[in-house]
Each structure stands twice: as C-alpha cells, then as structure tokens.
Amino acid sequence: MSKHQKIVIIGGGTAGIMTAASLSKQKLKIDILLIEPSENHYYQPAWTLVGAGTYDFEKTVRPMENVIPDGVNWLKDSVVGFEPENNCIVTKFSGKVDYDFLVVAPGLVYDxxxxxxxxxxxxxxxxxxxxxxxxxxxxxxxxxxxxxxxxxxxxxxxxxxxxxxxxxxxxxxxxxxxxxxxxxxxxxxxxxxxxxxxxxxxxxxxxxxxxxxxxxxxxxxxxxxxxxxxxxxxxxxxxxxxxxxxxxxxxxxxxxxxxxxxxxxxxxxSVAPKFIQDSPLANQEKWLDVNLHTLQHTRYQNIFGLGDAAGIPTAKTGAAIRKQVPVVVNNISEMITSNTIGDKVYNGYSSCPLVTDYGKMVLAEFDYQNNFTPDPKLKQMLIFDSSKEHWRLWMLKKYGLPYLYWNKMLKGIDV
Missing domain, CATH: 3.50.50.60 (FAD/NAD(P)-binding domain)
Known part of the structure; x- marks a missing residue:
C-alpha cells in the first residue's frame, strides 16, 4: 500500500489557503502542512475602498485558524531556509521540516x-x-x-x-x-x-x-x-x-x-522574502524561479510556486492566483498518481479592478501578452464592455468579490 505523500505549503495568504483547500478536496493520499506565522488573514483588495472611507476595515480581517481548511495542519512558524536536495525546509522555531512536495507561496515583503x-x-x-x-x-x-x-x-x-x-x-x-x-x-x-x-x-x-x-x-x-x-x-x-x-x-x-x-x-x-532571495530557489531577479506556464520550479520537480513571490511577468493579484491554483493542484495530483506533470497551463491571466469614482469601475483582465481577455460571465451581469466605466462593476468590487473570496475561493471552489 502506497504511503501518504506529505505536501508542505509555505504561506497563509490567498495562494497558500486556496491551494490547501483545493488539494484537500482531491481524492489523494496526502497530508497537508501549512506554515504561516501570522494570526490573521486579510482580504487586501478591499483596502482601496477602506482608504476611501467606503468599506469597513474590520470586514477585511479574519483569524487565520478560521480560514485554514479542515484537515490541513497549521504550523505557526516562519521559514528561514531551504534544503531542496534533502527535500526539507528550515523553520525559525521548529527546526527542519521534510516534504514530498513543496508549494512556495509566501507573498512579498516591503523593503x-x-x-x-x-x-x-x-x-x-x-x-x-x-x-x-x-x-x-x-x-x-x-x-x-x-x-x-x-x-x-x-x-x-x-x-x-x-x-x-x-x-x-x-x-x-x-x-x-x-x-x-x-x-x-x-x-x-x-x-x-x-x-x-x-x-x-x-x-x-x-x-x-x-x-x-x-x-x-x-x-x-x-x-x-x-x-x-x-x-x-x-x-x-x-x-x-x-x-x-x-x-x-x-x-x-x-x-x-x-x-x-x-x-x-x-x-x-516590494521584494521577495529574504529566505527566497538568499536560496537556491531564486532567479537572477531574486524571485522564485518557476516555469511560466506550469509553475513548477525550473530545477526541482517537486517544488511549485505561485502568488506574489513567483518570478513570472504578470500582475501580482488575487485574480492571478485564482487561475494559478488549479494549475499547481493539477500538476501535483498528476505527479502523485502517474508521476507526470498535468496538462493544465497558466497563460499569465491577471485582473485589476480599477475603481474610477465612487460608484464606477473598469475591469482590466489580461494575459502574459497584455491581451484584453474579459470574462464571458460578465455578460450575465449585463456588462458588455468591461473596459468602460460601469456601476455594476463597482457593485462587483464592493459586494460580489469579497463574497466570492471568503465563501468560494478560500474554500477551494473554482470561480
């Protein structure tokens, strides 16, 4: 009988929680450990509205323990180094932690x-x-x-x-x-x-x-x-x-x-965390060195990276993560079951909801080539050109996206 595969996820932000939630829904023999030092999880896209006095800051924060999926173990610690040849990471307080697969999603830091x-x-x-x-x-x-x-x-x-x-x-x-x-x-x-x-x-x-x-x-x-x-x-x-x-x-x-x-x-x-910059996982620009389309590390096959720390030429947004997570989860699932990479690819999709007035917004959706790629589902909201200002897009930003974030995305449900 095959042993359980241990998947370690670094980061309790959007990328880490979404990946953990999605992986936990797969019918796989896996144990998931999430490493994150923070007590709280923030929905930062709403901070634009907080800064303009039209959203309550308290609604953007939840205790970390409330957003970590059931069945996922939480190690409240910080990562300080990598030993990819030994399939382990080094933590600040808990020593070395080994893994079969590693997902690196710690976000960025301010310098x-x-x-x-x-x-x-x-x-x-x-x-x-x-x-x-x-x-x-x-x-x-x-x-x-x-x-x-x-x-x-x-x-x-x-x-x-x-x-x-x-x-x-x-x-x-x-x-x-x-x-x-x-x-x-x-x-x-x-x-x-x-x-x-x-x-x-x-x-x-x-x-x-x-x-x-x-x-x-x-x-x-x-x-x-x-x-x-x-x-x-x-x-x-x-x-x-x-x-x-x-x-x-x-x-x-x-x-x-x-x-x-x-x-x-x-x-x-903004820069990648120091433990990435100083590691064998970094590229020349000191970001996480992953394949643009598979998000697999360029040198270590059992390591994947996504979110803001990934060295890929797309905007660092939660919307990008929404499209990156299924690719990473598919790849890890396929590697566990058939020892091959999955067939899903990431095309660089990201989006930026550009609020232009109280009650107006434009929605920029684009790929690696900066092609405008609006979501067909917007037509269901009677939005036929999201490159133009629209009040319905404002409603999506203020009410729709926070709901989807807390109730769908963080629970590993594709939206």
Whole structure:
C-alpha cells in the first residue's frame, strides 16, 4: 500500500489557503502542512475602498485558524531556509521540516531601504499608503485642505499595479464633493511610460484622468522621500513625458527632480522574502524561479510556486492566483498518481479592478501578452464592455468579490 505523500505549503495568504483547500478536496493520499506565522488573514483588495472611507476595515480581517481548511495542519512558524536536495525546509522555531512536495507561496515583503526616507515617513502625518494602513489613508484624504496631492509608486513590482491610481481617483472624487478641487492639484508620478499596459483600459483611464484634471508624469523613478520638507525626489527616465502639466513647487538637486507635496500616497517598494532571495530557489531577479506556464520550479520537480513571490511577468493579484491554483493542484495530483506533470497551463491571466469614482469601475483582465481577455460571465451581469466605466462593476468590487473570496475561493471552489 502506497504511503501518504506529505505536501508542505509555505504561506497563509490567498495562494497558500486556496491551494490547501483545493488539494484537500482531491481524492489523494496526502497530508497537508501549512506554515504561516501570522494570526490573521486579510482580504487586501478591499483596502482601496477602506482608504476611501467606503468599506469597513474590520470586514477585511479574519483569524487565520478560521480560514485554514479542515484537515490541513497549521504550523505557526516562519521559514528561514531551504534544503531542496534533502527535500526539507528550515523553520525559525521548529527546526527542519521534510516534504514530498513543496508549494512556495509566501507573498512579498516591503523593503523601505530602496526608497530612503519612506520607512520613517509612511503612515505618519500626510504620508500614507493603502498597502500598509488604509485607515490612515482615509484620515489623510479627509484632512487634506488643498495644495498638491501626490500619488506615486516605486520602481519595484508591487501588489496590484493599478492600486496606486485607484485611490487617486477616489480621492479626487472626495475633493470634488468637498468643493476643494479648485484649490487642489492632483499629480500621478509613475516610473512607467503608460497609464496601463492593456490598450483598451489605458484609453479609458486617459479619459478619466482628463476628466479629473490630473497631472500625469511618466518616467518618474522614485528615489527618496524628504518628509521634513515634504518633497518626493525622482530620477527622470529618458522617456519622461507629461500630460496636463500643472504649476508645481519643483526643486532640483544633483540631477534629481523634487516634487513638493501636501499629501503623498505611495505603494511601498516590494521584494521577495529574504529566505527566497538568499536560496537556491531564486532567479537572477531574486524571485522564485518557476516555469511560466506550469509553475513548477525550473530545477526541482517537486517544488511549485505561485502568488506574489513567483518570478513570472504578470500582475501580482488575487485574480492571478485564482487561475494559478488549479494549475499547481493539477500538476501535483498528476505527479502523485502517474508521476507526470498535468496538462493544465497558466497563460499569465491577471485582473485589476480599477475603481474610477465612487460608484464606477473598469475591469482590466489580461494575459502574459497584455491581451484584453474579459470574462464571458460578465455578460450575465449585463456588462458588455468591461473596459468602460460601469456601476455594476463597482457593485462587483464592493459586494460580489469579497463574497466570492471568503465563501468560494478560500474554500477551494473554482470561480
């Protein structure tokens, strides 16, 4: 009689919980161990709405023990290293843990050293981030009385690349409602060369920015923050362009350009956890080295990786994970039963719900080639072009997606 296969999953975020739940539904002889140090599990996509005062933060958090699937063992510990040749990992408190199959899904971490001054400034005064403290973001937006509202992002990959502009659109809506638009200058400074990488979505967003009178500054690479003087310093890329210029308080120093702000929102610079960066599992960019389509590690056949830590060229979103999990589960199932890889492939699908106003949203769905790939099920909601703003998409974001997340996705049900 064949022995039970031990599957170890690193990470209790969206990817780890979904994989554990889906695997536990398979008719396989397996024991599943999930390693995660945190007490709580967060539904972070709603933090955009929390930061705009239209969603309750308490609804985004649940105890970790409540979301770990039945039959899955939880080791409340941190991973500090890998020994893939010995099929084991090293934990902080529990020593070595062996496995037959390993799923690596720890998410990403913030490295404030990449933008000097940001770590000391974030979540204090007029500097805020939905990524770290959306309650403080809402406080900053409410207390803004006019001046320059600067929205920006680092040069690293980040969770949901559209999030830094979503909160900007909602903030503009709030300023308009408070009748301080005429005293306000909204600036979006981004290292990229376009507002969004998917053409139909970009066309809509450029119209949104025009309507909202936002100063777009492309090719602005955030270098450091001077919180005392309220200046964000940038290196300008050769392809630097500007749309809808505004007269701002600008400083220059040693080739850098500084934009003075009266409020600042940014995403933190993000990297893979150190135990991945320093491991034999990392690629040259220090992310988890997996095959783009199978999500199998490029050198170790019994290791799979998915979610934000995976070194694949797609947006780091929960929607991407939704399509990655079935591929990983299929591959592990096939390897256990027939010692071959499965036939499911991941095409790079991700999606970004881009809220453009209170009550309006655009839904960007795309693949590795940045092709616009809208879900046919949207027609059931009477949404026939999700690249255009729609109130039904807002309802999906605020009510539909959280319900699906807690009640379907985290329970291993395909949606």
């Amino acid at each position: 404030f050293s990449l933008v000097p001054g940001l770590g000391e400034a974030i979540d204090k005064g007029v500097v805020c981030s939905n990524y770290t403290d959306p309650i403080h973001t809402w406080k900053v937006i409410q207390e803004f009385k006019g001046g320059t509202a600067l929205f920006t992002q680092p040069t690293t990959p980040i969770k949901c690349g559209g999030a830094p502009q979503k909160i900007m659109y909602l903030a503009e809506n709030h300023f308009r409602n408070k009748r301080i638009s005429d005293k306000s200058k909204i600036v979006f400074a981004t290292p990229g060369g376009v507002i969004f990488g998917v053409k139909p979505i970009a066309e809509t967003l450029m119209k949104v920015n025009e309507r909202k009178d936002i100063n777009l500054r492309f090719g602005h690479q955030l270098v450091k923050i001077d919180a005392k003087n309220q200046i964000a310093w940038y290196a300008l890329a050769p392809n630097m362009t500007e749309v809808n210029p505004k007269e701002l308080e600008i400083s220059t120093n040693e080739g850098l350009v500084g934009i003075h702000y009266d409020m600042l929102h940014t995403a933190p610079p």
